[in-house]
Each structure stands twice: as structure tokens, then as C-alpha cells.
Amino acid sequence: MLKLKRIDNMDIVTRDVGRLVDFYHGILGLDFFLPYAPGQSWAAIDLGNLTLYVLKTELGQPAPRRAATGAQNPPGLDSIAFEVEDLDEAMAALEGKVEWVAAQIGTWRHASGTHYRFRAFYDPDGNKLFVTEPHKVPAA
Secondary structure, eight states: OOOOOOOOEEEEEESOHHHHHIIIIIISOOOBSSOOOTTOSEEEEEOSSSEEEEEEOOSSOOOOOOOSSGGGSOSSOOOEEEEOSOHHHHHHHHTTTSEESSSSOEEEEOTTSOEEEEEEEEOTTOOEEEEEEEEOOOOO
């Protein structure tokens, strides 16, 4: 029987590794998983519970930007969400440094009481990211 443990890593392919390194490491403040040297064709960013590999390509252009909600998008990976303790504080820290997907804060509530506050933004290649403040209620 297959026994998957956890997500180990994910990849973003880009034409400009340095630009995404500046964003994920410089603006978002994420550490490197492996040492990075400017001009390298890859970088490994530590996202805490997984590693994000940024890999260089010379082919094509980035996929079209994802819309604010999943229902507005074609099938495929939609976004990456980063948990924060205080959404308002995170938004203030990102203000003027990111392009927000929508002007308003999003909310989602489940009948169990679990709810989220969130706001989406784009990285320089147009990949959609979120800062999200989860309020989780354990399942009964």
C-alpha cells in the first residue's frame, strides 16, 4: 500500500529566477532551504512545511493570471496560501510591495465554525498567493 507522508516540495518555473528570489526571499522574507548564488538557474525557498524550488526556463510565457475565486478559473493549480496570525498586520507589511488580486478582504465560513479571513496577491510572474488568517474548530 502506498504511504504518502507529506508534501516535500513544489516547483515554480520562471524565465527570471532572480526576480522571483527577490520577491519570495526579499519581499516575503522567506529563508533559503539551500544556499543561493545570484545568476543560478534555480533556488530553493523554505516555506516551513515544504520547499519551493524556483527553476529557470527559456520556453513560453507565464500562464494567464488566476482570477480572485477558483470558480472563475480553468482547472489547474490555483494558488498557494500562507498562514498568518494577523491578516491586517500582514496586509500592512505587504502594502505597496505586492499587487493585490482584489481590493477587499475575503472571508469563508463553514457550518462547523471554522472560518478564514484572507487576501490574495500576485507574485511577479502572476502566480496567485494568499495571506490567510485561519480560525479552525476541531471536528467533533
